[in-house]
Amino acid sequence: MTFPDLPDPQRAWAYLPASPLSGAAEGPLVGLTFSVKDLYGVPGWPLRASTRAPVPDPGESMLVRRLLDLGASAVGKTHLHEVALGITGMNGFGGTTHPFDPERVPGGSSSGAAVSVALWQVDFALGTDTGGSIRVPAAWCGVVGYKPTKGHPAWSTEGVLPLSWTCDHAGPLARDMRTIVQVQEALTGQTVAPQDWAGVKVGLWLPEGWVDDTVREALRLYAARLAGLGATVEAVPFPEVLDAYSPIVLSEAAQVHSEALKETEPGFLPFTHASLRQGQALTEEEVRAAFAHRAGYRAQLDDLLSRFDVLLAPAVPTPPPLVGQEEVEVGEGRLPLRRAVLRLTAPFSLLGAPTVALPSTAPFVGVQLVGRHGEDDRLLGLALALEG
Amino acid sequence: MTFPDLPDPQRAWAYLPASPLSGAAEGPLVGLTFSVKDLYGVPGWPLRASTRAPVPDPGESMLVRRLLDLGASAVGKTHLHEVALGITGMNGFGGTTHPFDPERVPGGSSSGAAVSVALWQVDFALGTDTGGSIRVPAAWCGVVGYKPTKGHPAWSTEGVLPLSWTCDHAGPLARDMRTIVQVQEALTGQTVAPQDWAGVKVGLWLPEGWVDDTVREALRLYAARLAGLGATVEAVPFPEVLDAYSPIVLSEAAQVHSEALKETEPGFLPFTHASLRQGQALTEEEVRAAFAHRAGYRAQLDDLLSRFDVLLAPAVPTPPPLVGQEEVEVGEGRLPLRRAVLRLTAPFSLLGAPTVALPSTAPFVGVQLVGRHGEDDRLLGLALALEG
Numbered sequence: 201m202t203f204p205d206l207p208d209p210q211r212a213w214a215y216l217p218a219s220p221l222s223g224a225a226e227g228p229l230v231g232l233t234f235s236v237k238d239l240y241g242v243p244g245w246p247l248r249a250s251t252r253a254p255v256p257d258p259g260e261s262m263l264v265r266r267l268l269d270l271g272a273s274a275v276g277k278t279h280l281h282e283v284a285l286g287i288t289g290m291n292g293f294g295g296t297t298h299p300f301d302p303e304r305v306p307g308g309s310s311s312g313a314a315v316s317v318a319l320w321q322v323d324f325a326l327g328t329d330t331g332g333s334i335r336v337p338a339a340w341c342g343v344v345g346y347k348p349t350k351g352h353p354a355w356s357t358e359g360v361l362p363l364s365w366t367c368d369h370a371g372p373l374a375r376d377m378r379t380i381v382q383v384q385e386a387l388t389g390q391t392v393a394p395q396d397w398a399g400v401k402v403g404l405w406l407p408e409g410w411v412d413d414t415v416r417e418a419l420r421l422y423a424a425r426l427a428g429l430g431a432t433v434e435a436v437p438f439p440e441v442l443d444a445y446s447p448i449v450l451s452e453a454a455q456v457h458s459e460a461l462k463e464t465e466p467g468f469l470p471f472t473h474a475s476l477r478q479g480q481a482l483t484e485e486e487v488r489a490a491f492a493h494r495a496g497y498r499a500q501l502d503d504l505l506s507r508f509d510v511l512l513a514p515a516v517p518t519p520p521p522l523v524g525q526e527e528v529e530v531g532e533g534r535l536p537l538r539r540a541v542l543r544l545t546a547p548f549s550l551l552g553a554p555t556v557a558l559p560s561t562a563p564f565v566g567v568q569l570v571g572r573h574g575e576d577d578r579l580l581g582l583a584l585a586l587e588g
Numbered sequence: 589m590t591f592p593d594l595p596d597p598q599r600a601w602a603y604l605p606a607s608p609l610s611g612a613a614e615g616p617l618v619g620l621t622f623s624v625k626d627l628y629g630v631p632g633w634p635l636r637a638s639t640r641a642p643v644p645d646p647g648e649s650m651l652v653r654r655l656l657d658l659g660a661s662a663v664g665k666t667h668l669h670e671v672a673l674g675i676t677g678m679n680g681f682g683g684t685t686h687p688f689d690p691e692r693v694p695g696g697s698s699s700g701a702a703v704s705v706a707l708w709q710v711d712f713a714l715g716t717d718t719g720g721s722i723r724v725p726a727a728w729c730g731v732v733g734y735k736p737t738k739g740h741p742a743w744s745t746e747g748v749l750p751l752s753w754t755c756d757h758a759g760p761l762a763r764d765m766r767t768i769v770q771v772q773e774a775l776t777g778q779t780v781a782p783q784d785w786a787g788v789k790v791g792l793w794l795p796e797g798w799v800d801d802t803v804r805e806a807l808r809l810y811a812a813r814l815a816g817l818g819a820t821v822e823a824v825p826f827p828e829v830l831d832a833y834s835p836i837v838l839s840e841a842a843q844v845h846s847e848a849l850k851e852t853e854p855g856f857l858p859f860t861h862a863s864l865r866q867g868q869a870l871t872e873e874e875v876r877a878a879f880a881h882r883a884g885y886r887a888q889l890d891d892l893l894s895r896f897d898v899l900l901a902p903a904v905p906t907p908p909p910l911v912g913q914e915e916v917e918v919g920e921g922r923l924p925l926r927r928a929v930l931r932l933t934a935p936f937s938l939l940g941a942p943t944v945a946l947p948s949t950a951p952f953v954g955v956q957l958v959g960r961h962g963e964d965d966r967l968l969g970l971a972l973a974l975e976g
Contacts, residue, residue: 207597207690300708302595320688320730320951342708378949561766563708 210297210306212315214238215245216276227271228386232323232379234372235316238277239284239328239361240264249361250291251282253460253467261359263326263370270386275322278312282472284328284363285309285453287336287541288521292469297523298564299341304520307337313373314341324374324383328360330367331445332515332545335557338373339515339566342559345373346380346580349573350552354387364452367445367549377558377584384580395581398430403508405438409532410544412518416531418562419514425586426512436504436511438547441497442539445546447490450479494550501551505572510582514544515557515566544568556583598685598694600703602626603633604664615659616774620711620767622760623704626665627672627716627749628652637749638679639670641848641855649747651714651758658774663710666700670860672716672751673697673841675724675929676909680857685911686952687729692908695725698761702729705761712762712771716748718755719833720903720933723945726761727903727954730947733761734768734968737961738940742775752840755833755937765946765972772968783969786818791896793826797920798932800906804919806950807902813974814900824892824899826935829885830927833934835878838867882938889939893960898970902932903945903954932956944971 206216215238223229236242239249240261249255264274282291289296289311296311298304299318306315310327314337317325327334329347338345347369348355355370362368374380381392406419423433454476460466461476468476504511517530517540528540548555548568554576557566571579594604603626611617624630627637628649637643652662670679677684677699684699686692687706694703698715702725705713715722717735726733735757736743743758750756762768769780794807811821842864848854849864856864892899905918905928916928936943936956942964945954959967 209595209597323951563711 206321209302210299210315210319211294212278212296212312212319214248214250214277214279214293214312217245220276221268221274223268223271223273225271227269229267229383230271232272232382233275234267234272235275235278235313235322235325236264237280237310237313237325237327239280240326241359241361242274242277245277247361249283250280250293251468251472252292253457255283255361256456256459258361259359262356263359266387267383278310278316278325280311281308281333282469283453283457284330284333285472285475287332287538289337290469292467295523298520301520303522305340305523307340307516307520309333310337310373314338314343317343317373317375320375324372324379327371327373328357328363329369329371329549330363330449331542331549334369334371334373335515335545335555335566335568336541338557340520340564342564343373343375344377344380344559345371345557347371347549347555349554349576352576354384362452362456364449366448366452369549377556377580377587381580381584384577390577392577392580392584394585395578397426397582397585400426400431400510400582401508402426402431402433403436403504403511404433405436405511405513410517410530410540411514412530414519414562415514415517415565418560418565419512419567421561422567423512433512434508436508438500438504439497440543441493441547441550442543444490444493444497445542445550447482447487448494448550450475451482451487452479454479497547498551501547501553505553510579511568511570513568513570515568517541517544519562519564554579556580558583558586594709597690598687598703598707599682600666600684600700600707602636602638602665602667602681602700605633608664609656609662611656611659611661613659615657617655617771618659620660620770621663622655622660623663623666623701623710623713624652625668625698625701625713625715627668628714629747630662630665633665635749637671638668638681639856639860640680641845643671643749644844644847646749647747650744652747654775655771666704666713668699669696669721670857671841671845672718672721673860673863675720675926677725678857680855683911686908689908691910693728693911695728695904695908697721698725701761702726702731705731705763708763712760712767715759715761716745716751717757717759717937718751718837719930719937722757722759722761723903723933723943723954723956724929726945728908728952730952731761731763732765732768732947733759733945735759735937735943737942737964740964742772750840750844752837754836754840757937765944765968765975769968769972772965776965778965780965780968780972782973783966785814785970785973788814788819788898788970789896790814790819790821791824791892791899792821793824793899793901798905798918798928799902800918802907802950803902803905803953806948806953807900807955809949810955811900821900822896824896826888826892827885828931829881829935829938830931832878832881832885833930833938835870835875836882836938838863839870839875840867842867885935886939889935889941893941898967899956899958901956901958903956905929905932907950907952942967944968946971946974
């Protein structure tokens with residue numbers, strides 16, 4: 201299907217060429233279309249990262265090129281939360297709204313990516329995920345997302361404007377796991393088989409005070425479903441990692457955008473600008489301490505993943521918030537939205553473990569399944585088996 | 589989630605009250621919302637059947653009342669193909685468009701119903717199906733639909749404006765079978781368990797000349813999937829039934845709308861008006877012959893359903909056509925859209941067998957699964973098992 205006169209009331213699209221970039225005539229992805237988050241370099245297409253500030257040119261995305269070579273066609277570029285530094289979808293072009301409710305946010309930073317698949321405009325979307333930027337909009341838009349193991353050779357970040365080289369991942373969103381698996385198989389040349397859940401050891405990370413009643417109930421139902429398939433489910437603890445995540449990401453983001461930051465008013469939205477200035481102001485010691493904390497968290501995650509095959513966790517603390525809403529009510533009280541969301545998703549990008557976001561029984565509430573480093577295909581096979 | 593300022597560019601909604609009709613405070617459907625096709629009588633809400641012609645008052649829908657008593661809340665009324673006599677979604681109010689492509693039709697006659705679930709505006713939608721009016725829009729909008737056994741006590745057509753009392757069914761559309769099963773269980777008080785496909789005998793009705801390449805391939809993949817689950821799949825023939833279906837439906841529809849037809853220009857769209865006049869002009873002999881043909885088809889279907897547990901068939905001949913498109917290209921050539929569509933779906937409403945429409949691997953192409961008369965819950969259990 202084609203969408204020649206895309207009305208786009210959600211402002212999902214940053215750039216739509218008159219005709220798509222056609223993929224190769226033959227290949228495993230012939231017939232599939234995809235959208236490209238406007239952080240990926242595509243020759244001939246503008247790159248603005250959904251900001252009015254100047255941004256560096258990352259060169260050409262190897263991943264986009266490879267997908268075209270495999271037969272998929274690129275339809276255009278999608279909007280993101282400004283420079284990918286945020287989780288609602290706000291940017292210098294009015295911001296993207298939820299695909300099905302104009303009063304709510306779609307999540308971000310891969311906001312237009314999630315909208316483009318939720319509205320059936322493409323078969324899959326290229327997003328990026330530094331702290332949850334694929335998983336959060338997937339969860340809030342009712343679609344699926346896959347954040348590969350950090351450095352996965354099939355999911356190159358070469359030619360993608362960085363936010364934080366330590367935490368950045370490239371990955372896809374789609375309406376179903378089947379499509380994600382099809383892309384994975386094409387990129388890797390390996391078959392992804394559905395995996396039996398019988399005997400799978402699941403660690404349930406559900407910090408009850410961090411989510412609202414809707415999410416808590418959805419996670420319990422999800423855990424019960426996995427148990428019904430023969431998995432063993434056991435509750436596990438894991439700490440908040442934002443003391444490591446935030447300094448690393450902000451300091452690296454400030455370096456990425458150092459040219460723009462030389463100007464007094466570079467054109468960023470006020471919150472983005474303040475965050476980048478905060479990143480500039482971090483001392484070497486503060487960043488070094490953050491990396492030290494990260495090493496500790498990595499050891500804890502490695503320990504968990506040695507005892508469990510997969511972790512099950514919420515992808516979001518609540519259903520999608522209203523546009524402009526800055527705080528959210530969870531079990532332990534009112535919290536800034538950014539912290540409430542990121543503390544659920546940032547661990548697995550900070551620590552590089554492969555993670556998928558999948559819809560639950562509650563509308564626009566997703567769960568995360570986290571696998572062992574490098575065991576992406578097993579994780580995808582487990583997720584595929586849940587799709588029937 | 590609520591949708592206080594529904595933008596409705598698809599024109600799915602015929603009537604949206606300021607606040608929903610709230611369901612009972614307790615019950616198995618508390619928390620679920622539904623839309624009501626504008627053929628159902630709801631006290632205090634207008635009924636126009638998406639026509640500018642006058643229509644009879646059917647009284648109060650017992651089904652809507654029962655769903656409210658079970659705890660579900662009714663959000664408003666959805667548009668349909670004018671008086672339910674057609675399969676595209678055209679009506680006297682501009683017509684409804686596809687949820688995800690403004691240039692295409694959503695299918696009908698339960699067009700707004702399908703759009704309301706595809707766009708997550710409600711959890712389920714009440715539709716009606718006389719020749720395919722639940723299954724066709726479900727298939728073209730990428731959602732699921734369930735046409736119960738004719739006369740199913742849980743799915744009363746009392747208080748629903750008829751099109752054809754011989755063929756009319758009330759039933760639901762939703763985004764997933766899980767929701768349809770939840771409603772079924774609430775209405776019947778019976779549990780619907782997922783059914784094992786191993787050993788299930790599937791009759792594949794795929795008249796190859798009646799569909800296009802996309803649909804043919806989608807059906808083959810679907811059949812292969814069922815075989816992979818242990819079902820045996822065998823191709824079966826079945827004839828075109830429109831020589832029975834059309835006279836019965838048109839003659840009964842002309843009786844339903846006899847008051848309006850006393851006027852020279854009652855306000856129907858030209859095609860609807862011509863069809864109703866054609867129904868008026870049918871002789872008793874022609875209608876009697878149609879019922880005789882129907883008896884023959886019923887014997888053939890009974891024979892098939894004695895040898896097979898379930899039939900698998902296309903729900904639509906092609907993906908959704910463009911608005912205004914009147915012909916469609918299938919294997920055997922160009923055909924009027926109405927005939928190309930109805931000959932796939934009308935058999936199972938003409939003959940009253942329970943049928944679900946489910947998405948396939950091809951976007952906006954659905955399949956039908958047909959069960960034995962009265963064995964609705966087994967059919968729903970088989971469909972549920974496919975959802976994982």
